[in-house]
Amino acid sequence: xxxxxxxxxxxxxxxxxxxxxxxxxxxxxxxxxxxxxxxxxxxxxxxxxxxxxxxxxxxxxxxxxxxxxxxxxxxxxxxxxxxxxxxxxxxxxxxxxxxxxxxxxxxxxxxxxxxxxxxxxxxxxxxxxxxxxxxxxxxxxxxxxxxxxxxxxxxxxxxxxxxxxxxxxxxxxxxxxxxxxxxxxxxxxxxxxxxxxxxxxxxxxxxxxxxxxxxxxxxxxxxxxxxxxxxxxxxxxxxxxxxxxxxxxxxxxxxxxxxxxxxxxxxxxxxxxxxxxxxxxxxxxxx
Amino acid sequence: xxxxxxxxxxxxxxxxxxxxxxxxxxxxxxxxxxxxxxxxxxxxxxxxxxxxxxxxxxxxxxxxxxxxxxxxxxxxxxxxxxxxxxxxxxxxxxxxxxxxxxxxxxxxxxxxxxxxxxxxxxxxxxxxxxxxxxxxxxxxxxxxxxxxxxxxxxxxxxxxxxxxxxxxxxxxxxxxxxxxxxxxxxxxxxxxxxxxxxxxxxxxxxxxxxxxxxxxxxxxxxxxxxxxxxxxxxxxxxxxxxxxxxxxxxxxxxxxxxxxxxx
Amino acid sequence: xxxxxxxxxxxxxxxxxxxxxxxxxxxxxxxxxxxxxxxxxxxxxxxxxxxxxxxxxxxxxxxxxxxxxxxxxxxxxxxxxxxxxxxxxxxxxxxxxxxxxxxxxxxxxxxxxxxxxxxxxxxxxxxxxxxxxxxxxxxxxxxxxxxxxxxxxxxxxxxxxxxxxxxxxxxxxxxxxxxxxxxxxxxxxxxxxxxxxxxxxxxxxxxxxxxxxxxxxxxxxxxxxxxxxxxxxxxxxxxxxxxxxxxxxxxxxxxxxxxxxxxxxxxxxxxxxxxxxxxxxxxxxxxxxxxxxxxx
Ligand SMILES: Nc1ncnc2c1ncn2[C@@H]1O[C@H](COP(=O)(O)OP(=O)(O)OP(=O)(O)O)[C@@H](O)[C@H]1O
Ligand SMILES: [Mg+2]
Numbered sequence: 001x002x003x004x005x006x007x008x009x010x011x012x013x014x015x016x017x018x019x020x021x022x023x024x025x026x027x028x029x030x031x032x033x034x035x036x037x038x039x040x041x042x043x044x045x046x047x048x049x050x051x052x053x054x055x056x057x058x059x060x061x062x063x064x065x066x067x068x069x070x071x072x073x074x075x076x077x078x079x080x081x082x083x084x085x086x087x088x089x090x091x092x093x094x095x096x097x098x099x100x101x102x103x104x105x106x107x108x109x110x111x112x113x114x115x116x117x118x119x120x121x122x123x124x125x126x127x128x129x130x131x132x133x134x135x136x137x138x139x140x141x142x143x144x145x146x147x148x149x150x151x152x153x154x155x156x157x158x159x160x161x162x163x164x165x166x167x168x169x170x171x172x173x174x175x176x177x178x179x180x181x182x183x184x185x186x187x188x189x190x191x192x193x194x195x196x197x198x199x200x201x202x203x204x205x206x207x208x209x210x211x212x213x214x215x216x217x218x219x220x221x222x223x224x225x226x227x228x229x230x231x232x233x234x235x236x237x238x239x240x241x242x243x244x245x246x247x248x249x250x251x252x253x254x255x256x257x258x259x260x261x262x263x264x265x266x267x268x269x270x271x272x273x274x275x276x277x278x279x280x281x282x283x284x285x286x287x
Numbered sequence: 288x289x290x291x292x293x294x295x296x297x298x299x300x301x302x303x304x305x306x307x308x309x310x311x312x313x314x315x316x317x318x319x320x321x322x323x324x325x326x327x328x329x330x331x332x333x334x335x336x337x338x339x340x341x342x343x344x345x346x347x348x349x350x351x352x353x354x355x356x357x358x359x360x361x362x363x364x365x366x367x368x369x370x371x372x373x374x375x376x377x378x379x380x381x382x383x384x385x386x387x388x389x390x391x392x393x394x395x396x397x398x399x400x401x402x403x404x405x406x407x408x409x410x411x412x413x414x415x416x417x418x419x420x421x422x423x424x425x426x427x428x429x430x431x432x433x434x435x436x437x438x439x440x441x442x443x444x445x446x447x448x449x450x451x452x453x454x455x456x457x458x459x460x461x462x463x464x465x466x467x468x469x470x471x472x473x474x475x476x477x478x479x480x481x482x483x484x485x486x487x488x489x490x491x492x493x494x495x496x497x498x499x500x501x502x503x504x505x506x507x508x509x510x511x512x513x514x515x516x517x518x519x520x521x522x523x524x525x526x527x528x529x530x531x532x533x534x535x536x537x538x539x540x541x542x543x544x545x546x547x548x549x550x
Numbered sequence: 551x552x553x554x555x556x557x558x559x560x561x562x563x564x565x566x567x568x569x570x571x572x573x574x575x576x577x578x579x580x581x582x583x584x585x586x587x588x589x590x591x592x593x594x595x596x597x598x599x600x601x602x603x604x605x606x607x608x609x610x611x612x613x614x615x616x617x618x619x620x621x622x623x624x625x626x627x628x629x630x631x632x633x634x635x636x637x638x639x640x641x642x643x644x645x646x647x648x649x650x651x652x653x654x655x656x657x658x659x660x661x662x663x664x665x666x667x668x669x670x671x672x673x674x675x676x677x678x679x680x681x682x683x684x685x686x687x688x689x690x691x692x693x694x695x696x697x698x699x700x701x702x703x704x705x706x707x708x709x710x711x712x713x714x715x716x717x718x719x720x721x722x723x724x725x726x727x728x729x730x731x732x733x734x735x736x737x738x739x740x741x742x743x744x745x746x747x748x749x750x751x752x753x754x755x756x757x758x759x760x761x762x763x764x765x766x767x768x769x770x771x772x773x774x775x776x777x778x779x780x781x782x783x784x785x786x787x788x789x790x791x792x793x794x795x796x797x798x799x800x801x802x803x804x805x806x807x808x809x810x811x812x813x814x815x816x817x818x819x820x821x822x823x824x825x826x827x828x829x830x831x832x833x834x835x836x837x838x839x840x841x842x843x844x845x846x
Contacts, residue, residue, distance in 0.1 A: 013550075055371050057549040075375040083371035089364040091294060093301040105290045106372040134301070150368070324611055326753050327652040327688075332607055339604040413752070417685065434600075467599040471592075506600045513650045513683075 001069050003158045003189035004031040004054060008063035011049055011213075023049045025213040026063065031191050033157065036184050038200035038221075039193040040281055041210035047193035048086050050210070051162050054191075055083055067158060079107070082151030086162040086193075088143060090135055096122060096146050097131040100153050107154040114153070121149040125175070140167045148176065159183060161192035165199060177203055197277035201225070207277075209284050216284050224280050235269040236260060247273065288378040288385070295386025299352060308394055311344055315401045319409050330419060333409035334512045337402035338424075342431055342508075344398060345391055346463065349435040352387045353442030354455035357544075361450070366549050376545040381537060384443050388436045395432035399425065420514045426522070427511035433529050434505035438463055440536035441500065447544040466502040469495060500532055591646040598647060606648035609640045614657065618755035634666045642675065649682040659692045660747075660756060664763070664826060669700040680713075687717035695743045699736060737771045737820075762807045766826055769804045773812055773820045776800040787818045 011024040024046045031037045041047050052058045054065045056072040070077035090099050097118065104114035122128050125145040130138065135146060144167045151159060164180075165173045180203045183190055194200060200207050201221060208218040231249045234256065238244060248256045253270075260267055299305070315337065322333035357380070360366050369379060403421070410419060441462050445455040473496040475481055476489050504525045510517055598605040620632050638661075644654040655676060662672035676693040683689060694710030697703045744767060748760035773791060776799040780788045788794045791812045795803055804812050810824025 052367075052549065057367060057370060059546070059548055075373050078371060078373040081371075081373075083368075085364070085367035085371060087364070088368055090368050091298060091365055092363075093298050094294070098297075102290055102294055103372060106374055147368070321611075324614065324753070325607075325653050326614070326751065326756065327656045329752075331650075331652070335603045335607050339601045342600055431600075464596070464599060468596045471595065502600065508600065508603050509648065509650060512603055515650075 002030050003033045004191055005066040009053055009060055009065055010062040012061045023213055027215050033189050034187045036190045036203055036205045038204035038207040040200060040207055042285060045210045046213040047210060048162055051160055080156045080158055082156045082159045084147045084151045084161040084164055088147035090146060092136040093134055095132050095134055096127050100150055103150045104153055109154055117153050121152045125149045141172060144168055157188055159190045163194055164192050197281050201277040211285050231273045233271045233273050234267060236265045236267055239264045288382040291379055291382025292386040295383050296390055299390045308344055312401055314340055315405050318405045322409050329413035330410040330415040331512050333406050337405050338508050341398045341402060341428060345395060345435040348391050348394060349438040350456055350459050353439035354459050355452050356383050356387055357446035358452045358455060377541040380541055380544045387439050391435055392432050395428055399428045417514045423517055424511045427507040430505045430507050434502050437500055437529060437533055440533045444536050444540040447540045466500045469499050469501055470503040591643050602647045606644040606651050609644040610653045613637045613640050634661055655679045655689060663696055663700060669696050672696055687714040690714040699739055737767055737774060740767045765807045770820045773804050790814055
């Protein structure tokens, strides 16, 4: 069974003066269980709209979305999902600990397990010291961490995260990447949106690029990175001890290596030179 | 749903609403003083003032808690996080309503105890001709609370169709005022005095009479103040009316709310 | 910081300068203005929502405080004629809102009779109240007194007193129905009524008005007894109160607490120039011109 299945998803918003805004124009996308999927797109592309439709917060104009085979308009479809909204806000009169236990009880978690898991996630997200304070006094990044904690606490199989890194410091970003790696290792499905191509490159299995409500590409990260290799940077040491960096095209590498032996140059290091994810993204969006 | 009720109650308490009530309830201390101005009915006057004060506080609670509960959640984007949980819109809304209604009941109980203290104090100092019937007073306060719970349901219905708090708050106040006079208007329209009115107006008044909530039936103040016997059958009918009307309002609100988009 | 403090001080100063003329202005505003014109009862009823009893009580208290203030002024001999019609209007409005409000009936009875002489209006109001306050003996007691003393409708009075007797279970009212219901018993009737009223009254201002009137009637009763004794002794009616006093039958000399002078009418009935009211003293001249001075 696929974790998320989106078919012909179409969403129109009422715009100014009777006009309509097409936020999403017939999106088809399937995310397999155990897959980490990065959803890339510029501002206003339709990422959050897609996610809200999948979460049943918006109603599709046409088409449909399913989670674990259940239609998004059913509350039960969210039973196996940990959801982090974009710029999340939580009942600010509650403390992080109270909110986490509220979420746990909504997922019908057993009290002892909930206490254990709550402690785990709060510690992991570095909220342990602040756990008893009302969230009213939390910083932006702390609220984002609460958002991640409440998505993780019930250990679901599917994670839908809308810009999980936003508002976090570099340590926090690294932590989130770590967490996603962990989830991947444990066979969980993670579907997250982002603008930051670097994140995608590091953690995703697949990536989709969306712009102006249309899904432009869905591709394996591996393939993109492979396809992007244009040549190599070769660091050589000449017989006289001088060091040199040369750019060698992909097709000429073999010949160059042979030649270097002849020239008595020693090769210190060969690095593939490729168009990275950012270039890939910019290229696609620019089309 | 029970967790939503719990969270709602917690929110109301943490927003210091209860402390606000307690400050307002300080007015109870003035009641014996004002009531002693009466010539022939000190106890009756202190009952009048106590019951009116309770009504007034409950009205404020119903309008502001009821009218802003959903609006605040949407405005502050709490709905995204809460409705992302495996929780149906209906149970979320009913839970919010239940928590607010429970708080109003709680407030009514606490204020009722304060009123009890004030009235027994007044009647101890200036004994009455007529014995006070405490059970009537309790039932009067209970029905008052029911009336305001019904009003909360009205506020919720308004909240589900509106994106601002103006409609819920002012719509609720308007409904409250209109619901208090529908009986009078209806009786007038059906009396010979209204011959001059056009049939269209009469029809409209009649439609509104059946459509709007009828708050007149919940007002038992006169029974409590003057120890008049309670109309038992009428109370049963009123209670049934309460259940059915609140049920109608909530199912309409739930239907609308479950179709509503969280943008 | 210094700026805000100085602004605060200036504001306080201004407030101090303003507050005295402001309160004086409010104090001297005439009553009707103070009260505002009470809107129609129907309008009040709609706005009052579920606070009809409260609004009714507020109207009654307003009247009460206004009247209490005037009584105090009267004590200092500043005769201000009360605006009885506004008061009556307010009380009638009050019982429309809350037909059970005893204060309204009680107070209306207090001034509608002696002061305004609207006996019919008073009894209509009491009849309206009796429909609601079915347990209350005061209403028929008042109505009985009005019927007998002012309207001279003894049959009706007897009915009211009978009802009052049944409701109160006290023999007094039953005996009232029989004993005093004749022309000659009027002063006793008034004394009984006024003592009852004075006894149950808790408002000091009103209690005072009852006690003053009760004193006046006790003086009248004293003169009546002396007058009758004089007639027994001399075989004829005295022409003036002074005659009775000189006959040694009336010590101390009767004193009208309203500041008037007692005199005897042609038929021997005791009357006073004050008409049993403080403001009545001013009307002295008209009474001297021979106009019959009624006690009611
Ligand atoms: N409530 C709404 N009413 C009208 N238009 C909307 C609404 N919400 C979104 N849109 C429009 O839909 C389009 C997609 O918005 P969406 O929020 O999905 O973008 P996004 O990809 O999440 O962008 P970002 O990276 O800035 O978060 C935008 O053009 C936006 O203007
Ligand atoms: Mg977005």
